Amino acid sequence: MFKEELEILDATLNEQTDSYGKVREAIHQLWDINFALDQSLIVAITDVRGNITFANQLFCDISQYSLAELLGQNHRIVNSGYHSHEFFRQLWQTIGQGGVWRGELKNRAKDGSFYWMDTVIVPSLNEQGKPCQYISFRKDITQRKMLEEQLDGLITTMPDLVLFKDGEGRWIKANQSALLFFGLRGVSYHGKTSEQLAAVSLKHGSVLRRFAAMDEEVWRRGKVLHREEEFVLEGGSSRVFELTQVPILHEDGTRGGLTITARDITERKQTDEFLFRAERVSAVGQVASRIAHEIRNPLAAMKWTLHLLKLDHPQGAVQFDALLTELDRVDGIVGELLVLGKPQEAQFKTVNLEEILRVVVLLMNSQARHSQVSLDLDCEAELPPLWGEPNQIKQVLMNLIKNGIEAMPQGGKVTIQAFLSPEHELVIRVSDEGPGVSEEVLQHMGEPFFTTKEKGTGLGLSVCHKIIHDHQGRLKIYAHPHEGTTVDVVMPIGSASEVG
Structure with a gap:
């Protein structure tokens, strides 16, 4: 049934x-x-006012508070003070509207130590779709953040220029060396492109624009580029940088970011060039010295014979004097060859540069006036003394001023300046208003026997290079067509122990 x-x-x-x-x-x-979450993640639940209603053991362990101490408390109990009010306002705005918030939080434990959390906060919604509580899942990333801070500190203090850009070329991070070089210290650079920053840069805006153009080349190639680039700065000087540009691409090939490091290798390049030049001068000098020794003895005999002939044949005195003048010129060339070929005995001592400059200008004034050239001496006050051989320094300065005068057959002005550089070196700058030279000619200036003068020997600058090198200094030449020529003699200062 x-x-x-x-x-x-x-x-x-x-x-x-x-x-x-x-x-x-x-x-x-x-x-x-x-159980798995409790063992691997730091979990907490708060009510809509932010008061803690649940915390797992890992939360207690990392914060060093007991569960009893945490329950009923606001998360301000672990607030480190690192994040701004605006940061928390945006966090609460996101979760208060039912959104999920993701980010990194720096908290403070009970003993005052700090720890970092990779955090996700998920709101629980009621039937009306409004948050009724918030569940947070956190992972301890303190160790990673410490390593990042150490790396950031290392990058910040690096002498190299370091830049990080996003896929649109906007600056994300720049170290102090880069900000100092581009004159951007105190400038809010984040999110701006190199073109935009060039407009507010206190110096080297043109270099920033070059950087922007080079970025595009890296993106086109899509691979790491290593190269050397020379940048002409606003003051007319130039610096050589060793650049490494690393493009970061997404899986689909789109631009992700760009890392740029730039190392100033100007001094290294100058040293390499000087050593190369010195080796060539030394090799030529050794051969030239042997030739000079072979020439000097018969040359002396020829001059003596001409003096005797002049006495015996006074009617030919004009011709004999012309021949003796030419032989004296040859003897001078032989002397320059000997300078290249062997070290000169020099008595180094403390030298007052201003006194030497005034003597040299006085000696060269006659030739300058004859060529309708004015000599303008501008010597910085209270220059420190240098350690050197006065006569050799005079020889170099007279040679450079003479070159400047001869570069202006129609007249003009040679400016001689002496000042202390930011690197605490003495700089003697000789500038003329002549036609200048091409880049190709500039590369060969100072090589033995290379000259642009009709009657030049090509030994003057070589001798100057050698003398300045013996003084542990540098000779730098700047020239462009139709813009004159500038020669910088850069000398160290100090005593014999500091220089020699």
């Missing part, structure tokens, strides 16, 4: 048993997930 009803009841009970089993299985899975 009740068979059919019992069968229905039996089937219903079996279905409920299956459902209960599934519920129990789901509960066990939730317990497993909860």
